[in-house]
Amino acid sequence: MPAMTMIQALNSAMDIMLARDPNVVVIGEDVGYFGGVFRCTDGLQKKHGRHRVFDTPIAEAGILGAAVGMSVYGLRPVAEIQFADYIYPAADQLISEAARLRYRSGGEFTAPLTVRAPCGGGIYGGQTHSQSPEGIFTHVCGLKTVMPSNPYDAKGLLISAIEDDDPVIFFEPKRLYNGPFDGHHDKPTRPWAKHPHGEVPADYYTIPLGKAAIARPGVDATVIAYGTMVHVALAAVAESGIDAEVIDLRTLIPVDIETITASVEKTGRCVIVHEATRTSGFGAELSALVQEHCFYHLEAPIERVTGYDTPYPHALEWEYFPGPSRVVEALRRVMAD
Amino acid sequence: MPAMTMIQALNSAMDIMLARDPNVVVIGEDVGYFGGVFRCTDGLQKKHGRHRVFDTPIAEAGILGAAVGMSVYGLRPVAEIQFADYIYPAADQLISEAARLRYRSGGEFTAPLTVRAPCGGGIYGGQTHSQSPEGIFTHVCGLKTVMPSNPYDAKGLLISAIEDDDPVIFFEPKRLYNGPFDGHHDKPTRPWAKHPHGEVPADYYTIPLGKAAIARPGVDATVIAYGTMVHVALAAVAESGIDAEVIDLRTLIPVDIETITASVEKTGRCVIVHEATRTSGFGAELSALVQEHCFYHLEAPIERVTGYDTPYPHALEWEYFPGPSRVVEALRRVMAD
Amino acid sequence: MSNVRPLQPRAPQPRPYLHIPEPTARPGEPADFRTLAIPEAGRQPRPAIDASARELRPFAEDLIRVMDGEGHAVGPWNPEIDPETLRRGLRVMMLTQAYDKRMYRAQRQGKTSFYMKCTGEEAVAAAQAMALDRADMLFPTYRQQGLLIARDWPLVDMMNQVYSNTKDRLKGRQMPVFYSSAEAGFFSISGNLATQYSQAVGWAMAAAIKGDSRIAAAWIGEGATAEGDFHHALTFAAVYRAPVILNVVNNQWAISTFQGIAGGEATTFASRAIGFGIPGLRVDGNDFLAVYAVTKWASMRARAHHGPTLIELFTYRAAAHSTSDDPSKYRPAEEAQQWPLGDPIARLKQHLISLGQWSEERHVQLESELVEEVRAAGRQAESYGTLDKGPHHSAKTMFEDVFKDMPWNLRRQRQESGV
Amino acid sequence: MSNVRPLQPRAPQPRPYLHIPEPTARPGEPADFRTLAIPEAGRQPRPAIDASARELRPFAEDLIRVMDGEGHAVGPWNPEIDPETLRRGLRVMMLTQAYDKRMYRAQRQGKTSFYMKCTGEEAVAAAQAMALDRADMLFPTYRQQGLLIARDWPLVDMMNQVYSNTKDRLKGRQMPVFYSSAEAGFFSISGNLATQYSQAVGWAMAAAIKGDSRIAAAWIGEGATAEGDFHHALTFAAVYRAPVILNVVNNQWAISTFQGIAGGEATTFASRAIGFGIPGLRVDGNDFLAVYAVTKWASMRARAHHGPTLIELFTYRAAAHSTSDDPSKYRPAEEAQQWPLGDPIARLKQHLISLGQWSEERHVQLESELVEEVRAAGRQAESYGTLDKGPHHSAKTMFEDVFKDMPWNLRRQRQESGV
Numbered sequence A, B: 001m002p003a004m005t006m007i008q009a010l011n012s013a014m015d016i017m018l019a020r021d022p023n024v025v026v027i028g029e030d031v032g033y034f035g036g037v038f039r040c041t042d043g044l045q046k047k048h049g050r051h052r053v054f055d056t057p058i059a060e061a062g063i064l065g066a067a068v069g070m071s072v073y074g075l076r077p078v079a080e081i082q083f084a085d086y087i088y089p090a091a092d093q094l095i096s097e098a099a100r101l102r103y104r105s106g107g108e109f110t111a112p113l114t115v116r117a118p119c120g121g122g123i124y125g126g127q128t129h130s131q132s133p134e135g136i137f138t139h140v141c142g143l144k145t146v147m148p149s150n151p152y153d154a155k156g157l158l159i160s161a162i163e164d165d166d167p168v169i170f171f172e173p174k175r176l177y178n179g180p181f182d183g184h185h186d187k188p189t190r191p192w193a194k195h196p197h198g199e200v201p202a203d204y205y206t207i208p209l210g211k212a213a214i215a216r217p218g219v220d221a222t223v224i225a226y227g228t229m230v231h232v233a234l235a236a237v238a239e240s241g242i243d244a245e246v247i248d249l250r251t252l253i254p255v256d257i258e259t260i261t262a263s264v265e266k267t268g269r270c271v272i273v274h275e276a277t278r279t280s281g282f283g284a285e286l287s288a289l290v291q292e293h294c295f296y297h298l299e300a301p302i303e304r305v306t307g308y309d310t311p312y313p314h315a316l317e318w319e320y321f322p323g324p325s326r327v328v329e330a331l332r333r334v335m336a337d
Numbered sequence C, D: 001m002s003n004v005r006p007l008q009p010r011a012p013q014p015r016p017y018l019h020i021p022e023p024t025a026r027p028g029e030p031a032d033f034r035t036l037a038i039p040e041a042g043r044q045p046r047p048a049i050d051a052s053a054r055e056l057r058p059f060a061e062d063l064i065r066v067m068d069g070e071g072h073a074v075g076p077w078n079p080e081i082d083p084e085t086l087r088r089g090l091r092v093m094m095l096t097q098a099y100d101k102r103m104y105r106a107q108r109q110g111k112t113s114f115y116m117k118c119t120g121e122e123a124v125a126a127a128q129a130m131a132l133d134r135a136d137m138l139f140p141t142y143r144q145q146g147l148l149i150a151r152d153w154p155l156v157d158m159m160n161q162v163y164s165n166t167k168d169r170l171k172g173r174q175m176p177v178f179y180s181s182a183e184a185g186f187f188s189i190s191g192n193l194a195t196q197y198s199q200a201v202g203w204a205m206a207a208a209i210k211g212d213s214r215i216a217a218a219w220i221g222e223g224a225t226a227e228g229d230f231h232h233a234l235t236f237a238a239v240y241r242a243p244v245i246l247n248v249v250n251n252q253w254a255i256s257t258f259q260g261i262a263g264g265e266a267t268t269f270a271s272r273a274i275g276f277g278i279p280g281l282r283v284d285g286n287d288f289l290a291v292y293a294v295t296k297w298a299s300m301r302a303r304a305h306h307g308p309t310l311i312e313l314f315t316y317r318a319a320a321h322s323t324s325d326d327p328s329k330y331r332p333a334e335e336a337q338q339w340p341l342g343d344p345i346a347r348l349k350q351h352l353i354s355l356g357q358w359s360e361e362r363h364v365q366l367e368s369e370l371v372e373e374v375r376a377a378g379r380q381a382e383s384y385g386t387l388d389k390g391p392h393h394s395a396k397t398m399f400e401d402v403f404k405d406m407p408w409n410l411r412r413q414r415q416e417s418g419v
């Protein structure tokens, strides 16, 4: 199997889907000739033609409005929002339109579109190039929300998202584009080629939406994470010496409640980790679900390790980032109780 | 004290603030000559002049963009979004701009604006005139979120919101505009004049943001609610015969954690009620907070009674609405455990 | 009561100079249309369908009119429609009006929660639907019910939606008049204004990508043109030369605000198109022939790959905004009757009579036939239920169609709901 | 690996006819500006400041130019600025360039994370700031650092922001170049494109409400005009006749996409204004005198209550979009040098020399003075810290200014963070 970065894996997913399904189109700001500011669509226009992969004006709401219309026609648009921070102008088309179309039309019209958006911090992007707004979209009924943590999953999940008949918002942790990242920003960066999940089949395959993965089995505590935080959690578990199970959600909505419940019932202790700000983040929903489903198994309060309730600061990025040491502390607290 | 409906109380708050502070302006779709589709700004243009109270084009993002600019100039705009369902086009101006301005400018620029938006169902408004999107905004650091449950609070909270130096989003449960509503839609409607909180001082007064009210003291369980659901909760408690304490949050962000904690520590049982869809609603955050703060006091799983995770349907509005019987069931469940 | 503070004395303020647009007349004042410049019918030239947007500029401030004061069709825009088609147009408009009347009454009788009429604007939907191909895709607002009627969509089906009854294809989920029909090529109406506009452009882009000859048409009210989606639609349509017709129905009012608040004081809405290099044509929206001709022209232009056209349909919202509205609060009561462009039905009737293809007698007869047709449909629809009395779709359906496959949380919620 | 399915054979497809705009040249091809129509300098009439938007229409497609090929100021738009002011303009532009060069290098040296130059566009900010009053409020993009320089804002303060050091008034929170200064009347730059545009209109509306004589000016890139906020700004500015100058800096590129993707193929960006009844003036953005004159004209118009003006500044982004960008991937390498409107600094220099008010020697001397000035400022700023080496504001500050008063959750989070 070839080694791929997450960028290459995402590129491969789109390449394959453009070839398999003549209704797939890839659109967004700078995605055409140039191949995207993160290079995820590199070479796709050249290979599949200017009518399948093309640049759009800088108008996120226009991109998603057009994508909804394309969906209604019968296409499967894959739209890139250049940074997740810039998805707000398109909120209405996503929330009021894409997510509601099937319901409000009694199933006659649907919007099987995929919105790709790089998210998360760790690249000195400051408050408008570092956000993780997934929590907002998990509140929107009719939308599926996905966030992969490695190239293998990224490709399989993106293919599933494109093939899914409902709108999917696909968040890509940009700090993982070129290599795994466990929060130790002062250590040398590693390439995906040295990571087992950097091995990615060249061909078509899917990873089903709605199914979590056990990133590390364990019995003493459960860590629920997704995206970059999976790597942070794994590092923290290793450093803590606690035999914790790490769940990589992969899909946030619909969330894999069975995997979560099975784990917490086993461990009785739970730490939830995300990079997004804490209040009303997806961690709140996870915490509520865990206590609803596993109340009588819980031996300690569920802990949330998250971004602080502030914008993502530029210079103090590493003070802000919920790194391994904060996860270790939380693990220690849940074990102590 | 005069009796006022919630509409009159809100109108009075704006009237008083327009008179007290020459920097207050009231803007929005149909708010000027006509006085608002719900009549909340009735008479204000005539009294305070066309330059203080005026109609805007139908562009929610334009309204809030202009309001941010006005704030920067030194005004205190009070902007009406005709229905909370129509706030999404303005999401970027609210989230990326109003909420972030103080932080990103090191405190040099601020956006002390108030966004009023009627929310909630119960008037056969279907999915685009019934939403309760407050959960989304509670995730946005830099924004305060308020939802009153009665005329007295509405006036005092709106005055506080207008005077607040940070942006406040002020949700008005439209089903409460003309009278209290406890979810028994088949019973005759009652006017505010017959409700103690329908007595509203004619003059200036404030209710501080961030302070909840105990709508009903009790010792057996805690019900946390806000807006319309306060009345539903009170009805449910009465019907259940359970001596539950009902907390009316009034302000969602910053949430009054002390009142919540004190109550749940006392009762050991907690039911959270909101009209918004369940997943990642503000109830998730409340649930997470309660279990974080009161874990060792909890004697039963925290229950959430909420709107279902579907759009608000038109004909099946009362099947959808989380009415008293669902709250009673939840109360019974928390008491049974 | 906390923090009672003394009232501050107000400092004298310099005079404000913000311009706040005001309509020419308010309740209690006589209607005033003196500033409306209405050109003579037949005077507007008819350009080639491949004329450049620049050449077409004068049309954005003109007003294309075909029927003169006597109902004669004059000038180069005369579409020369055969009498049968004209009679069909008249019938569609009259049926729309009869339908509106009945459903308005049904709402007043409590059979449903809400209704919106298109009184005075019947020509827009009727003529435009007839000028388009049946396979073209329509992205309307709530005020183009006439499109469905022109496409012979069953009134009963429309009523089922308004009543949210057991035969409502939308399963009682949408507010009344938010129709949707894939089969009729009529896109699901959204409560959120303007969203359909960029969607129509996206649909048209898709058609172009596929080399399809079908085009899209979208409608928006003049008030809603202020929304960003209007801008996105024009931008995308211009950039990709999408085969789409972008209609702005300028009916002078957006609930309580006149078109000046939407930005129509200094210029026309058709002019918006100029800034994008899109032709903007302004047409007498109460002139069936002119609306038909302009729409046909734009559709031929789009189908021949010359790109989008914006059409401003200049008309008047004669009725209230909706059953929730009371226009006597914000505009002179008699404004509607004094609208200088008259009533579209009366004008087409006059035209047909002047051609010797219609008569007062036939008109009266058709009117009562249509009332009967609507009444019959109404009875049938009501037999399937009304909002107030039911029956409705079962509560189970509430949990369906959120996603194609129901996820666990909805399955569980359905179960907990006991349905 | 699940669900492996066979590759479907593709059915033959009809030919697509979606128009996808393409620039005249791509990497490897020679730059091609043949389609650019550049009118002769001095030919554009200078209208009265109260001319109607309709009268002003031709300006939206013209190009106001003052300096001819020899650097002589010609025609009615000649602002007739005294030589001292001209030299000041030259100095501002040269200082901007010297500042850009140093900060770009600082980024390359790892002293900060990011930088954006305005090379080739220096006249925009310099001339416009100088044409406006010091009290007017500016709502810029990231590419108008020259506004601060023209307002004599200390370079050290700007550098402190770029370095996120201990003296950064923004406390290290914002990415480099996202300056903000209330004192300089320079609004906080947002990462989100276009948002400042409607905010500027709101500020101007507030000024008008207060009877204030100050006006607002906003900038946007041609690429970002596609955002809805652009439309909202124009709509609100037109409706309320807000005293605002809306500038579109058309530097031909938006990261990798040429101005055709933003909708500039069929028309100009100045034309956008026409659709709103706002005058749109297109100006040679590399002609200091023309930019100054047009801005002065628009400011007088706004201050005299004649409402907003849109100015399209036609220029070229000579450098990369930012330090994260590599333009050789999407445009011919030599495009910048071949830009037909030349370099704004060279052109003003030539003009001053032709007036006998400047010389090559003085130019070279000024250049080295400015390099020295920037170097001194740089040393001082670096003494307060750089991004890579610190020091920064203390981590405690991270929790401040989210709200005016810190709520309990932030107090607790700060405490938990151990700072």
Ligand SMILES: Cc1ncc(C[n+]2csc(CCOP(=O)(O)OP(=O)(O)O)c2C)c(N)n1
Residues within 6 Å of the ligand: B029, B058, B060, B082, B086, B089, C141, C143, C191, C192, C193, C220, C221, C222, C223, C224, C225, C249, C251, C253, C254, C255, C317, C321
């Ligand atoms: C995004 C959004 N904002 C506000 C509304 C409330 N609203 C419904 S109709 C309407 C007026 C629309 O006027 P116009 O576009 O002129 O259409 P008309 O009703 O005249 O046909 C308003 C403000 C809405 N439905 N959606």
Ligand SMILES: Cc1ncc(C[n+]2csc(CCOP(=O)(O)OP(=O)(O)O)c2C)c(N)n1
Residues within 6 Å of the ligand: A029, A058, A060, A082, A086, A089, D141, D143, D191, D192, D193, D220, D221, D222, D223, D224, D225, D249, D251, D253, D254, D255, D317, D321
């Ligand atoms: C809402 C939003 N969408 C996308 C971006 C990413 N982005 C930053 S700059 C840029 C290009 C802007 O081009 P233009 O407006 O022409 O300005 P220029 O850089 O040429 O000065 C893009 C797409 C953003 N910052 N904000």
Ligand SMILES: [Mg+2]
Residues within 6 Å of the ligand: C221, C222, C223, C249, C250, C251, C252, C253, C254, C255, C317
């Ligand atoms: Mg209208």
Ligand SMILES: [Mg+2]
Residues within 6 Å of the ligand: D221, D222, D223, D249, D250, D251, D252, D253, D254, D255, D317
């Ligand atoms: Mg540009």
